[in-house]
Amino acid sequence: MTELPPLLPARRLSWQFLRLAAPYWNSADKWRVRGYTALLLLFTLAQVGLAIWMSYWSRALFDALEDKSLNALLVQIGTFVLIFLLTMAVTALHMHVKRWLQLDWRRWLTEKVLDRWMAQGHHYQLQLIGGEHDNPDGRIAEDIRIATESTVNLAHSLVYSLLVFGSFIDILLVLTGSAYVPGTAWLVPGYMVILAFVYAGAGTLFGLVLGRPLVKATNQLQTAEANFRFGLGHSRSNSESIALMRGEGMERRNAANFFAELGQRWNRQTVGYLGIMAFSSGYGALLPVFPILLMAPQYIAGSMTLGILMQAAQAFQKLTSALSWPIDNLGELAHCRASVQRVLSLYNDMQVLDEQAAEPQEHRISLLQSNQSELVLHDLCIANPDGQVLIEGLNATIHRGERVLIAGDPTVTISLFKVVAGLWPWGHGEVWLPAGAAISFLPQRPFLPLASLQSVLSYPHAADTFSAKAMHHALECAGLAWLAPRLADVDSWDRVLPLRAQQRLGMARLFLQQPAWVFIEEATDAFDPKGEDCMMDMLQRELPNASLLTISFHGGLDRHYQRKLVLNRPAEDKFLSCSTPSCALKVPG
Structure with missing residues (x-):
């Protein structure tokens, strides 16, 4: 304003x-x-x-x-x-x-x-x-x-x-x-x-x-x-x-x-x-x-x-x-x-x-389509729109079916989420997206349009894309079986449902749509530790072959992941000068 x-x-x-x-x-x-x-x-x-x-x-x-x-x-x-x-x-x-x-x-x-x-x-x-x-x-x-x-x-x-x-x-x-x-x-x-x-x-x-x-x-x-x-x-x-x-x-x-x-x-x-x-x-x-x-x-x-x-x-x-x-x-x-x-x-x-x-690639982050079933971050430097570097020299490869927990500085991790989604072009380096499959992104607070519940679950696809039986199953897996009778109801779901139920609805959308790659940004932070642990188990059961990358700052989730990617800012303020790696790729245990 x-x-x-x-x-x-x-x-x-x-x-x-x-x-x-x-x-x-x-x-x-x-x-x-x-x-x-x-x-x-x-x-x-x-x-x-x-x-x-x-x-x-x-x-x-x-x-x-x-x-x-x-x-x-x-x-x-x-x-x-x-x-x-x-x-x-x-x-x-x-x-x-x-x-x-x-x-x-x-x-x-x-x-x-x-x-x-x-x-x-x-x-x-x-x-x-x-x-x-x-x-x-x-x-x-x-x-x-x-x-x-x-x-x-x-x-x-x-x-x-x-x-x-x-x-x-x-x-x-x-x-x-x-x-x-x-x-x-x-x-x-x-x-x-x-x-x-x-x-x-x-x-x-x-x-x-x-x-x-x-x-x-x-x-x-x-x-x-x-x-x-x-x-x-x-x-x-x-x-x-x-x-x-x-x-x-x-x-x-x-x-x-x-x-x-x-x-x-x-x-x-x-x-x-x-x-x-x-x-x-x-x-x-x-x-x-x-x-x-x-x-x-x-x-x-x-x-x-x-x-x-x-x-x-x-x-x-x-x-x-x-x-x-x-x-x-x-x-x-x-x-x-x-x-x-x-x-x-x-x-x-x-x-x-x-x-x-449209600028030369050295002036922005390049999103490229790979011919392999893997997500590759190559010499990635992420910066703010004003040019201040958030992270530099990031190299990582996520294979199909891997589960990676992303932790560290919240500003950096959330920026990576937006980079892979194509929303954050500031910086330079390359992101190679997996061939043949788009990544489904689940933000902290899922978008719930003013529409019928079946439209909310199917979003961004048409409401009749999935069967009522599949929707019932997805709601049950997410702990929202009590919402199943309201599939045809139109409501302001982001207002009538508490945050935890909204996050469960976002999970139900994943269970229904069965994406091959999933990027989650603190989408279970409203859960209690036991509920969060159960939801991770349910993700493993319902999407056994999916690649899962999760940004979370809660402890106790390491057992659900094969690797942990810790991202932190450079020790000193820098402006688009990427040379020294500032991240570490760790394997639990």
Whole structure:
């Protein structure tokens, strides 16, 4: 939970976002996507066409009123009904197409970022490296939504404004013609168009100056909102520990602090809105009146009809509104820009991880596939992400069916666990994985998804991969026979079960899935010595041919293992300079 860095320059931000998100229009479903995009443009053109038609209808209506012609008035009423029905139809179809594009683009971009986040342990490794990627779940769920929805909205409104600009500048030029500067013989052609540019330019200039604080305040508020959500989610995920420690008061204070920060930044955004909203309200209130007052002398002099006056006033408003697109969309631009940067920061940091993985092997640990049934650690050096060496010169070979107890410094042993799992690339050396069989990893606290118990046991395989009989047997072997009637029940198993039962459920998963290689990280530390001893015997019985590597710091387990690997840190702090072995391979007895 950190402050966002200064916003990237708009051109660089836009270019990076286009590189990330624009391939959507060339995706597997590209023809459908392009078809909907073309429809969106078509309906936008229809909206502009209806606005032009409405302008000429307004002229005809006021001319009919000025002539006091009932027949002409009835014709205009019928014409208005047609414009009204077409406007409703075009607006509804336009909204449907636009919302389909927004959702589908969000789906595509979410899948792209989510696939990268869930690939090669990035969701874990991001927690260990520097960078701007806090709250990745919020960035994927919320910021991608804002980025895609706002981009489509802004693109549509910009295209609409450009089309309106091109259409109504011609109308205004034709209707108003030229005029003399009061008190002079200087004839100004297209004076109303010039005044529209001056009016919109002044409004945009003042709006940008007044709205500058709003961009920064919006960016900061989004960060505070994300931090508040993260704090509440963290409390929810640790509710049992908080309740046992009577920590509710502290959590309330923490939540209050997060909300206080949110409130401060909300108030800053409010201050940012004050100037821009006050100016916008005055700017908008003057807009309908300003052109009528300017052209009133021509109407009074009889050089234009009432219909032309009203059509020209509407054309002036349309043209000015089109020219005012930047100021009218300043708030959404700020919101969109902040979310785009949050998405890009997350994606770019994941690219850094990919680039590190592609570095020469001497700069990272290489995971290689062996053609032998053995796990080989060759000249392995494990370091922290900052380069501090945890262990160096580690060489060991684990054959199929061997059982090895790993002890020593907890930081080193757990890092080795993560190295073999492919989650820890920092260091150098080689790890040769056994041929034809993946290693099943059982962490200290097994992951228990919110799903049925049969899905939990089968994870990460489908729930119907194993038979109910095999599941019953696995639960019985793990000492959880009492859970067998609940195989179809869906529950938050990581909350309703105590840690010991959760660890037994992790063991039941091994008994069910029968892996050839098993790497266990303190997965029985919640057991009493007798229970832990019995569980090791059960592992020997149910997985007699499996290779077993266990990280444990409990005494009395040596009899279950053929070898003991003791790992310790170097005597002095070192930074990625591996030369002297700092581990020993021992055989019990």
